[in-house]
Amino acid sequence: MSTFYEEVAAALGVTDLHPLRDGGQKRVFVARRGTEDVVVKAVEVLPPHQALVLERAKREVTLLGKVSATAGRRIVALRSGLVTVGDPARPSAVGWLEELLDGxxxxxxxxxxxxxxxxxxxxxxxxxxxxxxxxxxxxxxxxxxxxxxxxxxxxxxxxxxxxxxxxxxxxxxxxxxxxxxxxxxxxxxxxxxxxxxxxxxxxxxxxxxxxxxxxxxxxxxxxxxxxxxxxxxxxxxxxxxxxxxxxxxxxxxxxxxxxxxxxxxxxxxxxxxxxxxxxxx
Known part of the structure; x- marks a missing residue:
């Protein structure tokens, strides 16, 4: 059976997951999309806080997309929109991609x-x-x-x-x-x-x-x-x-x-x- 972050990775179309950080409900990985290495952020959406977790994720992705478009290299760049796993209204997990930074x-x-x-x-x-x-x-x-x-x-x-x-x-x-x-x-x-x-x-x-x-x-x-x-x-x-x-x-x-x-x-x-x-x- 696939884990929630593997399902998120599949929805985002990335391969070769390597963990960067384990935050419980939020997992962070390096992965490959085409010719680019990217960061995958996957969040498990568990009861009883599904609506709150989903709203937080939506806000984070919306914010990052808005400010990174004008901030150049000063703020990490968004590489995808938000994807959901399961029922879009009550997903079991959500995720998105960010640029992989050196340094x-x-x-x-x-x-x-x-x-x-x-x-x-x-x-x-x-x-x-x-x-x-x-x-x-x-x-x-x-x-x-x-x-x-x-x-x-x-x-x-x-x-x-x-x-x-x-x-x-x-x-x-x-x-x-x-x-x-x-x-x-x-x-x-x-x-x-x-x-x-x-x-x-x-x-x-x-x-x-x-x-x-x-x-x-x-x-x-x-x-x-x-x-x-x-x-x-x-x-x-x-x-x-x-x-x-x-x-x-x-x-x-x-x-x-x-x-x-x-x-x-x-x-x-x-x-x-x-x-x-x-x-x-």
Missing amino acids: HDLRELPVGAWTQQDARDLVVGLVQALHHLHENEVVHRDLSPGNVRRRADGTWTLLDPGLARHLTELSLTGLYQPGTPGYRSPEQVTGGNPEPYSDIYGVGILGYSVLTGQLPVDPRGNEEDYFRRLREQQPAPVKNLRPDLDDDFAGIIDRCLDRQPARRYLDAAELLEELGVGIPS
């Missing part, structure tokens, strides 16, 4: 003691990618190392908008706590609505971590204590750990990490202006 995820790269220039390149690349989301009224909500990739040519690319939120659409709840421990913004644990400034906090976390080797708010230990620290604790200034940084760049990282959203940059466009970088075309 390495940030989680595969050593962090701490990055040069200021390398950290700035990361921040600029992330914010340029986020601009394409924010201008479409979308918040990524999961800027964790596994969702950020440095390609072989040095380009930084943003992946996996699976938890992204369209600001103009109703929120989907019931299955996932948005974000990754250690990489959440304070408002993500207080029940507040996501806004572009939440992604700005995520940029600050990644910049801080590659410069210092530490997370600005330690997620270890009891989850309730971590949430309390995230809500109440202002991260130490990055220059406490990296006194060699320019005041201007250190100030940008610290402002991104302000626990008060109104004191951060409003969105990617405002942060690009502060960085002295033009809006990406």
Whole structure:
């Protein structure tokens, strides 16, 4: 009997599956379609949450198709539409294809003691990618190392908008706590609505971590204590750990990490202006 991901692969017309990531209901593979290697994302649709899982998948594919068409290499590209297995109204599984990127995820790269220039390149690349989301009224909500990739040519690319939120659409709840421990913004644990400034906090976390080797708010230990620290604790200034940084760049990282959203940059466009970088075309 075929597994759900084998049925998805057959529906997508790909062969030679090799697993990349096992996320339970969501499986990720490298496969072959014609002459191109691609990434297969297959999601099992189980009761009692079929409608919610299906809607999440539809939104992820629609979003990725919309923003990757204009973002160039800054956001991973969609390679197919959504396919369903079984009854289209109540499928047993869904799936789609994305481009296979070369290079390495940030989680595969050593962090701490990055040069200021390398950290700035990361921040600029992330914010340029986020601009394409924010201008479409979308918040990524999961800027964790596994969702950020440095390609072989040095380009930084943003992946996996699976938890992204369209600001103009109703929120989907019931299955996932948005974000990754250690990489959440304070408002993500207080029940507040996501806004572009939440992604700005995520940029600050990644910049801080590659410069210092530490997370600005330690997620270890009891989850309730971590949430309390995230809500109440202002991260130490990055220059406490990296006194060699320019005041201007250190100030940008610290402002991104302000626990008060109104004191951060409003969105990617405002942060690009502060960085002295033009809006990406």
